Amino acid sequence: MLDAVSAAAEMDGFGTDLAKTLDWCVEVGQWAPRVGEGRTAELWELLAATAAVDVGAARVLEPHLDALTILAQADRSDLSAPHDTWGVFAAESRDSSLLAEKSGAGWTLRGTKPWCSLASRLSRALVTATRDDGRRALFAVDLRTDGVRAHGGPWMARGLTQIVSAPVDFDNAPAVPVGPAGWYLKRPGFAWGGMSVAACWWGAAATIARRLLAPAQSGAADQLSLVHLGRVDGALWAARAVLAEAAELVDDGRSRRVGERLLSERVRAIVADAAALTLAESAEALGPAPLTRDEEFARSSADLHLYIQQHHGLRDVARFGRESARQSAAW
Numbered sequence: 001m002l003d004a005v006s007a008a009a010e011m012d013g014f015g016t017d018l019a020k021t022l023d024w025c026v027e028v029g030q031w032a033p034r035v036g037e038g039r040t041a042e043l044w045e046l047l048a049a050t051a052a053v054d055v056g057a058a059r060v061l062e063p064h065l066d067a068l069t070i071l072a073q074a075d076r077s078d079l080s081a082p083h084d085t086w087g088v089f090a091a092e093s094r095d096s097s098l099l100a101e102k103s104g105a106g107w108t109l110r111g112t113k114p115w116c117s118l119a120s121r122l123s124r125a126l127v128t129a130t131r132d133d134g135r136r137a138l139f140a141v142d143l144r145t146d147g148v149r150a151h152g153g154p155w156m157a158r159g160l161t162q163i164v165s166a167p168v169d170f171d172n173a174p175a176v177p178v179g180p181a182g183w184y185l186k187r188p189g190f191a192w193g194g195m196s197v198a199a200c201w202w203g204a205a206a207t208i209a210r211r212l213l214a215p216a217q218s219g220a221a222d223q224l225s226l227v228h229l230g231r232v233d234g235a236l237w238a239a240r241a242v243l244a245e246a247a248e249l250v251d252d253g254r255s256r257r258v259g260e261r262l263l264s265e266r267v268r269a270i271v272a273d274a275a276a277l278t279l280a281e282s283a284e285a286l287g288p289a290p291l292t293r294d295e296e297f298a299r300s301s302a303d304l305h306l307y308i309q310q311h312h313g314l315r316d317v318a319r320f321g322r323e324s325a326r327q328s329a330a331w
Contacts, residue, residue, distance in 0.1 A: 015054030048203030
């Protein structure tokens with residue numbers, strides 16, 4: 001499995017050439033393990049290894065695999081053709097809304113969906129929308145139909161520059177329900193998918209951390225070089241242990257006893273903190289030189305910095321703090 005990542009690392013333009021990267025993701029989707037089916041640790045190792053090679057490639061692969069897993073969980077794998085490329089568009093915004101309407105011909109979507117990554121490059125997506133009864137539901141949509149218009153921006157990002165995440169307008173676009181209303185958020189796989197993203201963060205942080213080895217191993221290494229490496233080593237080791245235990249809990253069913261959402265929030269917070277610490281310590285230890293002269297390091301750092309913004313910091317921590325307080329014996 002990791003041989004596929006090693007081979008991809010030799011591919012010219014891997015991660016930056018979206019056509020090649022999407023083709024690779026389609027191939028991986030044909031054999032990659034699915035979260036919660038007994039090989040979750042292997043899946044997260046695959047995602048982490050991909051991010052270690054190129055963060056952007058992992059940012060493309062993770063939602064594609066997540067969509068395939070969702071379709072399988074809903075027993076709707078029939079909606080995916082062998083060469084389809086998938087995204088998952090579930091973000092919400094106060095400034096836009098997406099409505100699902102049912103007619104004699106079936107369901108259609110009308111409105112605007114924010115933060116739709118690579119919508120202009122993908123063939124299909126799973127999209128959340130609000131039904132006329134006020135309940136959220138999940139739908140599969142062909143992004144190539146006339147009723148779908150992907151915006152080209154705005155996208156001023158300095159990280160993940162190729163992964164444009166912009167609004168998409170839907171104008172009576174045909175849509176197929178995937179699961180009953182409310183199923184997408186209530187299923188255990190929703191929390192599992194959030195931890196798959198954390199595995200990508202870990203892999204990206206680990207490859208940045210390796211740059212701290214040379215200064216620490218140098219004959220001229222001072223105490224600060226060792227401190228920077230030690231702090232990062234401890235944080236990434238702890239985050240790795242958390243991911244490994246979470247994979248076991250998911251696969252053997254014990255995650256239900258902990259609480260799927262609580263487990264996911266804990267894992268994401270721990271890994272996000274480790275990734276942020278890695279970025280901060282590497283900047284402090286290495287100075288501006290690699291950020292201004294090493295294209296690969298600078299791009300990986302910028303990509304990871306933007307990617308971990310999917311974790312909403314103290315707001316997310318407050319949410320699982322509330323859940324921990326409610327359970328009282330959550331440990």
